[in-house]
Amino acid sequence: MAVKASSSVKKRKIKRIDAVVNEFDNGSVISKKKKSKVPSIPPKSVKELNAIFDEVYKQNETLYQIFHMAALTGLRFSDASWLTVEDFYDNEVGKFVDSFSLSQQKTCNMAITRLTKKRLKEKGVDQLSEAEIKAIESRAKKGSMVTIFVNDEMREIVQNVMDKRKITAGLLFPNKHHFSENLPISTNGANNILKKVKLKLGLNYPLSTHSFRKFFANAVMRGGCTPEKVRDLLGQKSLDATTLYVSSEEEELRSAVGQLSYNQ
Structure with a gap:
């Protein structure tokens, strides 16, 4: 007879910190592993990266361009998808720039939340003045800036977009779907396409929009x-965060352990 969960379920602490044990009054025990977010993995080589690019291109050319740019710049998808012509091209002088700076959306928003909570606690109030909010937003924006160094491959992507779409300003990678209002494709939409690509190529690791940022980190490290x-x-502000991006690849670790043998 199946044991039904009830309000009398007790949770015990055990040595395996990644598991939860539910103990029922009748003595039965159900143990299960805690669910955790699986981190994305970068493609294992330039060849594999280009195979992914090829498959994405077949389904959505604009998305391929965003991923390509993310792998060249190290930007998160949320930032790469919002890049503009003006970031790369100075219309006043009629040429590409060598570098530019932008405020990272995720980093900036996290800083605004952190600084706002801190200020509210310091003042003991529930709301800040408009001037204080603007000051916090300005500080967060400055603290989240990153410099992008423009190379020839980036210039080629931008030039191709400019020529094909016949534009000299505005978003580089707007979603072409008629309901999108020319805004960039969503992260969920991009990841859905990557799921199909992963299946098509038989990739055995978590592939997501963040994989291309990690590929950049490992590529410049090498x-x-x-x-x-x-x-x-x-x-990034912390080396601890960086090491999560450039740690040894799983296949290298698997190979190292696979060579171990203590048999005489």
Whole structure:
């Protein structure tokens, strides 16, 4: 007879911190592993990256361009999808820039939330003045800036978009769907396409929009960048966050363990 859960369920602490044990009054025990978010993994090589690009291109050319740019800049999808012509091209002088800076959306929003909570607690109030809110937003924006160094491959992507769409300003990668109002494709929409690509290519690791930011981090690390330089290129504040991006790839770790043998 199945045991039904009730208000009398007790939760016990156990040594396995990634598990929860439910103990019922009748003595039966159900143990299950805690669910945790699976981090995305970058493509394992340039060849695999381009195979992913090819499959994405077949389904959505604009999305391919965003992923390509994310892998070249290290930007999050939320920032890469909102890039503009003016970021890369100076219309006044008629040429591409060597670099530009932008405020990272996620970093800025997190800073606004953190600084607002801190200020509210300090003042002991429930609401801040408009001037204080603007000051916090300005501080968060400055603290979330990252510099993007423009290379020839980025210029080629931008030039192709400008030529094809016949534009000299505005969003580079608007969603072409008629209901999108020319706004960028959503992260959920992008990840749905990546799920199909993962299945088509038989990839055995978590692939998401964040995989291309991580690929950038590992690529510049292999190119000779120190962790500190990778941190700065990603616009991060902590080396702890950077190490999550440039840690050894699973296949390298698997190979290292696979070679172990203590048999005489």
